[in-house]
Amino acid sequence: NAGVTQTPKFQVLKTGQSMTLQCAQDMNHNSMYWYRQDPGMGLRLIYYSASEGTTDKGEVPNGYNVSRLNKREFSLRLESAAPSQTSVYFCASSDAVASGRYEQFFGPGTRLTVL
């Protein structure tokens, strides 16, 4: 099993450009998450999907959109990138509630720089 995979690993954008970060998991998990990690601020939740077909805002959703394409895939889109979105982005999944296993499994991250 590959676990949680993310593409791309690195990306440089100019202000105003758009892009989509891809995430996929092969653990048959119901719930998926997008976080950003900034120095000294830990992890902040952008959006999450409790189950296929549902998405909800997290702590810092402004400037982002998400799509839960199917049970495996959860993408994050930046419509008009801003320098404040320079960060490391992590996707995660969990089998929350269904199995009582609330721990999350993380992808390797995407390092995004917006110039």
Next chain:
Amino acid sequence: AQSVAQPEDQVNVAEGNPLTVKCTYSVSGNPYLFWYVQYPNRGLQFLLKYITGDNLVKGSYGFEAEFNKSQTSFHLKKPSALVSDSALYFCAVRDSATGGFKTIFGAGTRLFVKA
């Protein structure tokens, strides 16, 4: 509101000595608590969790954590530190207010183990 605090930005310990990384929490209801570790340029990895039962929880790589309800703490411990334990450690709590799908992370504590 649920929250978790890691009062130390950094912990320094000599190899072979015991280590403690501190975490305190605030939750309504029963706490579901977690520790994760992040090695450089990697995603977070689950270490251990407390849901119910014995207050001393054992996890991966020889780590353990002690749940203390009266002090609302969940400190991470290891009897003998290794240089390879140097990493960023996150304490986290399940956000029961949202049905348990979300997890709230602390800001992280960087552990340095000196040879």
